[in-house]
Amino acid sequence: MTSPHTTYVGVLDLFTVGIGPSxxxxxxxxxxxxxxxxxxxxxxxxxxxxxxxxxxxxxxxxxxxxxxxxxxxxxxxxxxxxxxxxxxxxxxxxxxxxxxxxxxxxxxxxxxxxxxxxxxxxxxxxxxxxxxxxxxxxxxxxxxxxxxxxxxxxxxxxxxxxxxxxVRARHQRDAAGQVPLPFGTAAELLDVCTRERLSIAEVALRNELATRTETEVRAGVLGIRDAMTECVACGTTSSGELPGGLGVRRRAPAWAARLREEDPDRDAAYSQDWVNLVALAVNEENADGGRVVTAPTNGAAGVIPAVLEYATHYSPAARAAEDAAALDRIAVTFLLTAAAIGSLYKARASISGAEVGCQGEVGSASSMAAGGLAAVLGGTPEQVENAAEIAMEHNLGLTCDPVGGLVQIPCIERNAIAAGKAVNAAKMAMWGDGTHRVSLDQVIETMRQTGRDMSDKYKETATGGLAVNVVEC
CATH class of the missing domain: 3.30.1330.90 (D-3-phosphoglycerate dehydrogenase; domain 3)
Structure with missing residues (x-):
């Protein structure tokens, strides 16, 4: 019997292309x-x-x-x-x-x-x-x-x-109540994986097939990956000052040039620098009103592309990949896994900074990315769930206090920090066997309660925190 909270949120519902900044x-x-x-x-x-x-x-x-x-x-x-x-x-x-x-x-x-x-x-x-x-x-x-x-x-x-x-976008399809493998909690998701002998990504794929063909699903997911890649390309080639009057200048182009010079062969020693670059590039593009992928929100749009960059360049699977098709499979596994985790946050808590603070945006993105990376690293469903739990546990209580009401300070750097947490969480989970004391369900519920108790001035109103302690001019 599934949870009363069971609500299917598909990968192409959770990840959509839109314009910045929010x-x-x-x-x-x-x-x-x-x-x-x-x-x-x-x-x-x-x-x-x-x-x-x-x-x-x-x-x-x-x-x-x-x-x-x-x-x-x-x-x-x-x-x-x-x-x-x-x-x-x-x-x-x-x-x-x-x-x-x-x-x-x-x-x-x-x-x-x-x-x-x-x-x-x-x-x-x-x-x-x-x-x-x-x-x-x-x-x-x-x-x-x-x-x-x-x-x-x-x-x-x-x-x-x-x-x-x-209100659905015209490309979205209502699959609520139609999916063959419903789950409303992480525990139920793990039970489905055990019963069906499937990975989390495979469970997500089975559910997607309720409304689309496998060809459509894979094309859609890779289209999301490509949109993320295009956003990074724009973010690393566009310079100047971001709009809004804070005087924040784009850093990604200079960082990209430096990294290409210092690390032309993509050495693993520079992996965190590339993760940081991707996160900054995406969120600078978002702050400028560019096209980004909501992942699961615009304010957190850089976390998942940044960790996907790690997965497709530095994971053992990526190092062993012999062709583009192998890298495509990595991206599909990563994004399907991340979406399954994201659907739990959407259904059981919130991904809205205005409702629960930035823990619901950057925190959930970090959790989703950690789970996706653990899957690419060969993790069991239990290790994936552990990775997602670790990442969110250390984003609990994160406030949403944008200076000037702009998605710039602290939002841009916050994405890079959260991406780093996701990579570390996945690595920590992979050193264990999936057994852990705190469950993902407990952390999601804690995030929901923390958001409920959080003062409204820390929920995207720009009336507390950095928003009132940083002089805007």
Whole structure:
């Protein structure tokens, strides 16, 4: 019998491509606004005015996270996994110049980012990241009104009949209740692995096959890997100062040049330096509004690519790989394993910094990456679970206190540190036999409780911690 918390979250649901700097503050609101326009449907020509209100954390750090423009882009019909950074800049410039948007990319409505109402001290019941959108006709009568919640990782739910229903990206498929090997806890996952004689990655693959062919799953997972690789390439070749006024300069290009000179043969002695580089490159790109993979969030987007870099260059399997196909198999094993672990955090606790602090973002990413690396290192399901537990145990209580409400300080370096923790956690787990005192389920529950007890000023509101102790100018 499976846990009542059993909720399937697939690899292509957990890992999606979007634009920076925040999955909860940029990707989610854009997705919600686009869904709102879709629901207006044939009544779109009747719309003459708009009202948008952001609540709680979404309002508190919304401007620093680019939320107002993300909402406007969604109202124009943009999807976070399809819009390019160039299109974002072109549309934003045009909206500011014309002081209007093109609702559904068709109907001109006078509305600007400054018109969006920010209500940081009003927190709606379901989640601190709330937004309400209203459209009305020329006489002021409502055409449509919806309330949404951006619950972390780009996931969005819509308020409906006193409850909530998920808003899915168009590429996502609802597999809840359909998977052949359901699990709601890490203990249940291990039981499934034992009963079916499967690895965690193989369990995840079996569940993915409920809605996709194996060819589609592998292509999708490798597409996520490729998007991560492209993000690293952009991050290591783009220089200059990050937007927002903090004066943070990109470091990744200089680091990349130095590493290529000092370590042309990718010696294992430099492995941590390459992990650091990848994490910084991805999160600098995210901070600049570039295209990243939510893994499981944008604020934590650099951890998993950084540890995947270790897995595909420094693991014994990578050293023994004779062709690209072998490296593909490593990436698929890593990402499927990480997704299975991530689904536990999504279902049983939270991956939202606004809800549980950065332990839910960087902490869960570190845990997922540790498990993925342990799998690539040949770990048993028990060793993989141990690696994931170790990584999260040492991210418990991590606050979300971005300086200036920007995903820069301490977020960029924090990803590199968390990636290093993940590598170390996997290595520690591999030196054991999988037997350990503290379970992953206990750590996930502890993270949930810690987030519940954490002061709101440490939950992505920029009202505590570094955000108030670092002078912004």
């Amino acid at each position: 999955s909860s503050h940029t990707v989610g609101p854009m997705r919600a606004a686009r869904d709102f326009v879709d629901r207006i449907g044939e009544s779109l020509p009747d719309v003459a005015g708009l009202e948008v209100e952001l609540f709680g954390s979404l309002a508190a750090t919304g401007r620093g996270h680019g939320t107002p423009h993300a909402v406007l882009l969604g109202l124009e019909g943009c999807a976070p996994d399809q819009v390019s950074t160039a299109e974002v800049r072109e549309r934003t410039d045009r909206m500011e110049r014309e002081r209007a948007i093109r609702l559904g990319d068709a109907i001109r409505v006078a509305y600007t980012a400054e018109d969006i109402v920010m209500s940081p001290h009003t927190v709606l019941a379901h989640h601190t990241n709330g937004l309400r959108l209203t459209a009305h006709d020329g006489a002021g009568a409502p055409v449509a009104e919806e309330t949404y919640f951006s619950v972390g990782g780009g996931f969005v739910v819509r308020e409906v009949d006193g409850g909530h229903e998920p």
